[in-house]
Amino acid sequence: xxxxxxxxxxQGTLILxxxxxxxxxxxxxxxxxxxxxxPEYSTEEDRIRLTEQLGLDKSLPEQxxxxxxxxxxxxxxxxxRGAREPALDLVLERVPASLMLASIAVFISLLIxxxxxxxxxxxxGSLLDTTARVLxxxxxxxxxxxxxxxxxxxxxxxxxxxxxxGYGRPEQFVLPVLTxxxxxxxxxxxxxxxxxxxxxxxxxxxxxxxxxxxERNVIWKHALRNSLIPVLTFMGTIFGxxxxxxxxxxxxxxxxxxxxxAYDAVMQRNYPVxxxxxxxxxxxxxxxxxxVDILYAFIDPRIRYSQ
Amino acid sequence: MQLSLxxxxxxxxxxxxxxxxxxxxxxxxxxxxxxxxxxxxSERLKPPCWQEGGSRDHILGTDTLGRDVLSRLIxxxxxxxxxxxxxxxxxxxxxSLLGITAGYLGGWVDxxxxxxxxxxxxxxxxxxxxxxxxxxxxxxxxxxxxISLVLWVEYARMARGEALxxxxxxxxxxxxxxxxxxxxxxxxxxxxxxxxxLIVLATLQVGMVIVLESSLSFLGVGVPPPDPxxxxxxxxxxxxxxxxWWLSAVPGVAxxxxxxxxxxxxxxxxxxxxxxxxxxxGW
Numbered sequence: 001x002x003x004x005x006x007x008x009x010x011q012g013t014l015i016l017x018x019x020x021x022x023x024x025x026x027x028x029x030x031x032x033x034x035x036x037x038x039p040e041y042s043t044e045e046d047r048i049r050l051t052e053q054l055g056l057d058k059s060l061p062e063q064x065x066x067x068x069x070x071x072x073x074x075x076x077x078x079x080x081r082g083a084r085e086p087a088l089d090l091v092l093e094r095v096p097a098s099l100m101l102a103s104i105a106v107f108i109s110l111l112i113x114x115x116x117x118x119x120x121x122x123x124x125g126s127l128l129d130t131t132a133r134v135l136x137x138x139x140x141x142x143x144x145x146x147x148x149x150x151x152x153x154x155x156x157x158x159x160x161x162x163x164x165x166g167y168g169r170p171e172q173f174v175l176p177v178l179t180x181x182x183x184x185x186x187x188x189x190x191x192x193x194x195x196x197x198x199x200x201x202x203x204x205x206x207x208x209x210x211x212x213x214x215e216r217n218v219i220w221k222h223a224l225r226n227s228l229i230p231v232l233t234f235m236g237t238i239f240g241x242x243x244x245x246x247x248x249x250x251x252x253x254x255x256x257x258x259x260x261x262a263y264d265a266v267m268q269r270n271y272p273v274x275x276x277x278x279x280x281x282x283x284x285x286x287x288x289x290x291x292v293d294i295l296y297a298f299i300d301p302r303i304r305y306s307q
Numbered sequence: 308m309q310l311s312l313x314x315x316x317x318x319x320x321x322x323x324x325x326x327x328x329x330x331x332x333x334x335x336x337x338x339x340x341x342x343x344x345x346x347x348x349s350e351r352l353k354p355p356c357w358q359e360g361g362s363r364d365h366i367l368g369t370d371t372l373g374r375d376v377l378s379r380l381i382x383x384x385x386x387x388x389x390x391x392x393x394x395x396x397x398x399x400x401x402x403s404l405l406g407i408t409a410g411y412l413g414g415w416v417d418x419x420x421x422x423x424x425x426x427x428x429x430x431x432x433x434x435x436x437x438x439x440x441x442x443x444x445x446x447x448x449x450x451x452x453x454i455s456l457v458l459w460v461e462y463a464r465m466a467r468g469e470a471l472x473x474x475x476x477x478x479x480x481x482x483x484x485x486x487x488x489x490x491x492x493x494x495x496x497x498x499x500x501x502x503x504x505l506i507v508l509a510t511l512q513v514g515m516v517i518v519l520e521s522s523l524s525f526l527g528v529g530v531p532p533p534d535p536x537x538x539x540x541x542x543x544x545x546x547x548x549x550x551x552w553w554l555s556a557v558p559g560v561a562x563x564x565x566x567x568x569x570x571x572x573x574x575x576x577x578x579x580x581x582x583x584x585x586x587x588x589g590w
């Protein structure tokens with residue numbers, strides 16, 4: 001187990017290193033920061049001075065070495081827009097808003113998706129099962145941006161219940177959270193249903209029934225616990241999808257999270273901020289996947305990471 | 308596995324919708340009543356024909372530039388399906404070949420290819436696509452390139468897994484004894500046995516690609532205007548949501564129906580051909 005964790009950490013470091021190279025190169029491709037920063041009528045001297053100041057006159061490997069050396073010390077450069085704040089600070093500032101949105105959405109999705117999945121599996125073929133599956137299919141077929149706009153039209157324009165954008169007040173959470181939850185509810189529901197159906201047919205569930213345990217006990221304790229393993233593995237995948245969802249949801253609802261920061265950074269050709277966002281996301285993605293895999297081994301003792 | 312009657316009805320419905328969409332995409336110029344890129348400003352923001360103020364001339368109304376929504380929808384089908392088919396063909400071929408190579412050859416080739424998939428996997432899809440689309444600039448060709456770069460990973464992983472299983476089979480060993488080259492073994496003996504799983508995966512991905520492509524167009528880094536595209540149509544209607552709901556709703560419904568049909572078909576094929584490959588929820 002320890003060897004496995006060490007191996008995964010080393011692999012993760014290698015991947016982060018590769019990510020940093022790609023991020024660095026992409027950042028350089030997005031546009032000429034000198035042209036962006038200088039006013040329209042500036043002299044050639046200004047241009048040269050700024051190029052030197054930004055370190056852009058050095059060779060690419062040199063620039064990368066400086067970039068990675070500073071990055072290891074927590075310095076990812078300054079934003080080339082606005083007050084030119086440190087890029088990493090800008091990202092960290094935005095994390096709470098994204099985290100809040102994501103965690104509420106995940107919590108609600110689990111709360112709705114898992115019980116519905118269990119019920120659908122237990123009452124297989126019933127009206128409830130059919131309805132749940134149709135909802136899940138619709139939830140998966142509807143793009144996030146469409147849900148956001150439909151939600152705005154129905155709940156803000158027609159009913160006037162919730163504001164169309166903003167962050168802070170409780171009612172401003174409703175639409176973004178609902179939009180983010182939809183595809184997750186659908187995914188959790190389908191996963192739970194499918195794995196419940198498999199577990200319910202297994203020997204130990206039959207045994208639990210023969211032992212005379214109550215049906216409620218059998219389903220919600222014995223069967224559900226084992227059905228949750230695929231749901232847990234899926235958490236790693238869902239994190240990646242949530243980031244994608246966050247870019248769209250946060251952009252539409254003017255939510256001050258990292259998704260919107262990433263979108264704005266691309267649109268404003270603000271490469272230091274973009275580099276910081278992507279590195280931050282890639283790091284958290286790797287960490288979360290590692291945690292999921294370790295947790296997985298703890299929950300299911302059948303899995304041993306020996307190699 | 309025998310399909311139940313309701314499952315048959317669902318699959319047939321899905322297939323019929325997909326066929327209709329394909330016909331619409333191919334014959335778009337014959338079906339569309341107007342040019343999708345040219346509008347008449349005097350006709351702008353006409354509601355659909357069943358609403359007050361709508362007319363038979365524009366069944367689904369007109370947009371902010373007076374372009375016919377139905378015609379744009381029809382040409383949009385073409386955009387969505389073309390992008391999906393080409394991107395999946397490119398990503399599927401490259402991914403499968405890399406995966407088979409990794410699985411069959413093993414060793415350092417395997418390590419390098421698998422680390423590449425890890426790398427591609429550690430970028431959130433939309434973010435990668437957003438950055439790439441922006442670096443390369445919006446164009447029809449670039450959007451296909453971007454989506455292919457995101458998609459190949461799953462084919463590579465799956466082809467590798469299947470190739471690992473097949474590698475140990477007797478007929479592969481026999482082919483080696485018979486003196487077949489490695490390339491021949493991979494293409495003639497392994498690929499055909501992986502193909503059915505790959506085709507199922509491809510069907511499952513069509514819906515995902517359509518969502519991804521329309522999301523990118525919605526964010527303004529997809530198919531460049533004035534070319535008709537469902538995602539950018541929804542985006543274009545966003546600012547008019549108070550007065551002209553149909554601008555976003557009509558293309559939105561088209562996306563949902565299309566994705567739903569492909570997902571239904573893919574799900575059934577999965578159960579039928581390769582139950583081990585259950586879909587894990589939408590993108």
